[in-house]
Amino acid sequence: MQDVADIQRVLRGDMRAYAALVNRYQSMVFVLVRSVCRSTEDAQEITQDVFLKVYRQLYTFKGNASFRTWLYRIAYNTAISWKRKSKVREKAEDAYTRNEVYSARPADEEPDPEREEQYERLRGLVEELPPQEKMLIELYYYKDLKMEEVAYISGMTLSNAKVRIFRIRQKLQQAMTQA
Amino acid sequence: MDSLRKFFEDERNRREKEAASIMPAGDLIAAMIRKQRGFTYRKRLMSRLLGGVGFVFVAAASIVYFREFVAEAFLWIENVAGQVSGKIAEIYANTKPALLSWSAGISGTAETGIIEKATSEISGWPVQIWYMVFLAAGVGLLLGADRLIRSRKSF
Numbered sequence: 001m002q003d004v005a006d007i008q009r010v011l012r013g014d015m016r017a018y019a020a021l022v023n024r025y026q027s028m029v030f031v032l033v034r035s036v037c038r039s040t041e042d043a044q045e046i047t048q049d050v051f052l053k054v055y056r057q058l059y060t061f062k063g064n065a066s067f068r069t070w071l072y073r074i075a076y077n078t079a080i081s082w083k084r085k086s087k088v089r090e091k092a093e094d095a096y097t098r099n100e101v102y103s104a105r106p107a108d109e110e111p112d113p114e115r116e117e118q119y120e121r122l123r124g125l126v127e128e129l130p131p132q133e134k135m136l137i138e139l140y141y142y143k144d145l146k147m148e149e150v151a152y153i154s155g156m157t158l159s160n161a162k163v164r165i166f167r168i169r170q171k172l173q174q175a176m177t178q179a
Numbered sequence: 180m181d182s183l184r185k186f187f188e189d190e191r192n193r194r195e196k197e198a199a200s201i202m203p204a205g206d207l208i209a210a211m212i213r214k215q216r217g218f219t220y221r222k223r224l225m226s227r228l229l230g231g232v233g234f235v236f237v238a239a240a241s242i243v244y245f246r247e248f249v250a251e252a253f254l255w256i257e258n259v260a261g262q263v264s265g266k267i268a269e270i271y272a273n274t275k276p277a278l279l280s281w282s283a284g285i286s287g288t289a290e291t292g293i294i295e296k297a298t299s300e301i302s303g304w305p306v307q308i309w310y311m312v313f314l315a316a317g318v319g320l321l322l323g324a325d326r327l328i329r330s331r332k333s334f
Contacts, residue, residue: 006268007319015212015213016209017210018205018208018209018212019206019208019209020205020217021205022203022204022205022208022209023203023204023205026198026201026203026204026205027195027199027201029196029198029200030194030201031191031195031198034194034197035190035194040197040201044201044204047204048204048207048208048211050205051208052212052215055208055212094257118182118186119186119189122182122183122186123240137187138187141184141187141188142191143185160249169183172183173183176182176183
């Protein structure tokens with residue numbers, strides 16, 4: 001309800017309401033977008049882009065889906081297209097960033113070599129996935145999201161999304177057992 | 180499959196911690212939008228002014244240069260409009276008494292109706308009036324299309 005009230009205020013030209021909306025959802029968008037980015041800076045830039053796009057398209061929001069789901073959809077599309085554009089550049093930076101980005105383990109956690117190794121392998125496998133599949137599996141494992149929402153965000157039919165996610169999980173599982 | 184879920188949960192938690200350390204960007208984005216809107220407004224205003232002035236100049240120059248052709252074209256339009264309005268008046272004149280007599284038995288003369296007056300008036304307009312009418316219609320059409328496209332693009 002707060003979202004709807006804020007959106008109406010934004011559409012009437014209240015920029016403070018939009019700032020509040022951005023602050024409310026910034027982390028959520030960042031976390032999703034971060035899954036396809038190699039660096040925090042890139043993720044922040046895309047998050048900014050997402051909110052600029054959202055402002056431009058806000059008048060098209062009809063409330064058929066929740067604002068959060070609608071926002072996710074824009075974030076998903078923005079991240080996918082960014083990933084496509086930056087693919088070439090990332091290949092060149094690959095060797096440098098891979099270690100830098102994923103070496104972060106929270107300081108308060110006990111090191112678990114076996115789990116670290118498994119995670120490293122999984123990260124490698126997820127990295128190999130095409131951006132669309134990567135985002136799809138991320139969304140699937142995202143808390144609070146229903147399969148219908150995942151399908152809406154990714155612009156697929158429900159059955160198509162189910163099949164795609166099943167295949168991705170199967171692919172990851174196979175790769176894990178083979179390793 | 181549990182390991183997969185655990186992995187994604189851990190990854191998400193890691194990213195959430197990362198997100199928590201980021202400064203709220205609401206005010207920054209709002210300021211960017213304001214700046215962008217100001218720029219777009221000025222750009223739009225300038226392009227409209229320049230476009231309007233340019234259009235008037237081009238229209239005036241083309242009238243001077245193609246005055247004979249324009250005069251012929253508007254005479255032709257005037258004739259066509261006169262013929263069309265004459266036809267409409269004729270149809271109306273034939274239809275009205277028939278309808279009146281058919282519906283209530285009231286008879287009326289076609290010559291006194293407003294349509295006849297209007298059509299005879301319009302068909303008698305000089306070329307200059309036609310030119311102004313079409314110029315205003317053209318400008319209106321362009322402005323309307325411009326407004327429609329811009330409102331769709333928003334900002």
